[in-house]
Amino acid sequence: MNVKWSEKGAVDFTTSKKRKTMDGILLSESAPFHVREAFKTIRTNLLFTLATTDSKAVVVASAMPNEGKSTTSANLAVALAQTGAQVLLMDCDLRKPSVHRLFKLPMDKGLTSVLCGIDKIEEALHENITPNLDIITAGPISPNPSELLGSTRMSDLLTIVQKAYDYVILDVSPVNIVSDAIIVAKQTAGILLIARQGQSRHDQLRKAIDSCEFAEVNILGMVINESKSASTSYYGYEYSKLDREAKK
Numbered sequence: 230m231n232v233k234w235s236e237k238g239a240v241d242f243t244t245s246k247k248r249k250t251m252d253g254i255l256l257s258e259s260a261p262f263h264v265r266e267a268f269k270t271i272r273t274n275l276l277f278t279l280a281t282t283d284s285k286a287v288v289v290a291s292a293m294p295n296e297g298k299s300t301t302s303a304n305l306a307v308a309l310a311q312t313g314a315q316v317l318l319m320d321c322d323l324r325k326p327s328v329h330r331l332f333k334l335p336m337d338k339g340l341t342s343v344l345c346g347i348d349k350i351e352e353a354l355h356e357n358i359t360p361n362l363d364i365i366t367a368g369p370i371s372p373n374p375s376e377l378l379g380s381t382r383m384s385d386l387l388t389i390v391q392k393a394y395d396y397v398i399l400d401v402s403p404v405n406i407v408s409d410a411i412i413v414a415k416q417t418a419g420i421l422l423i424a425r426q427g428q429s430r431h432d433q434l435r436k437a438i439d440s441c442e443f444a445e446v447n448i449l450g451m452v453i454n455e456s457k458s459a460s461t462s463y464y465g466y467e468y469s470k471l472d473r474e475a476k477k
């Protein structure tokens with residue numbers, strides 16, 4: 230059984246084997262119970278993990294494209310904001326941005342235009358998109374994303390937003406394709422690694438984990454997207470603390 234999300238967050242069930250998408254759908258009171266519960270579990274586990282870190286900024290990354298980074302980062306940001314914490318969601322996937330699409334926001338001002346010095350942060354900030362949640366979209370597509378993300382302006386921006394918000398969630402490009410995620414993650418609490426059931430491969434995950442360890446980037450945990458639970462017939466999310474011994 231697949232789960233199809235409608236634009237209002239309601240859910241339809243179908244026996245079609247064709248994969249359905251969650252385009253434009255965000256966590257809300259009308260979202261299915263199992264999805265809301267799954268994000269609460271991810272949130273709780275993440276909050277426990279962040280309790281021991283100085284930084285409260287989390288990079289949501291995956292090894293390869295299309296594994297659910299943007300969907301998870303958007304919904305995780307909403308779930309965190311629902312606790313009353315002040316949350317910033319920042320689209321750092323400057324190659325294939327999608328936060329603007331999920332929240333139907335303009336892209337003319339965003340991270341790239343702030344990092345180029347064209348706009349001030351306040352001009353690019355979309356405030357209270359849902360209660361307690363602010364968003365910075367990726368901005369206009371730039372020819373040099375890695376340089377922008379590795380710039381001093383980016384470090385300064387990350388320092389500023391980490392002071393201003395309780396939590397900062399960063400959507401990024403895939404770890405195994407470009408170095409952007411690792412560049413950004415080095416200045417945060419670490420990476421929440423997304424894998425997609427039936428799609429992510431063990432060797433790809435291993436490569437992503439090795440890249441994190443080589444760069445001394447903390448892996449905060451792992452989310453299995455579209456996991457099929459044994460106890461229910463729903464596709465959902467599962468969070469696990471990464472067992473570092475298991476990969477040896």
Ligand SMILES: Nc1ncnc2c1ncn2[C@@H]1O[C@H](COP(=O)(O)OP(=O)(O)OP(=O)(O)O)[C@@H](O)[C@H]1O
Pocket residue numbers: 232249250251252253291293294295296297298299300301322325327403454455464465
């Ligand atoms: N649990 C899920 N159930 C159904 N569809 C999903 C689920 N998670 C993600 N999707 C869909 O899969 C597609 C890819 O998801 P998403 O854009 O979040 O992945 P991504 O890792 O950010 O991709 P990219 O690497 O291209 O940035 C989207 O169409 C999204 O709506």
Ligand SMILES: [Mg+2]
Pocket residue numbers: 298299300322325326327400
């Ligand atoms: Mg994405």
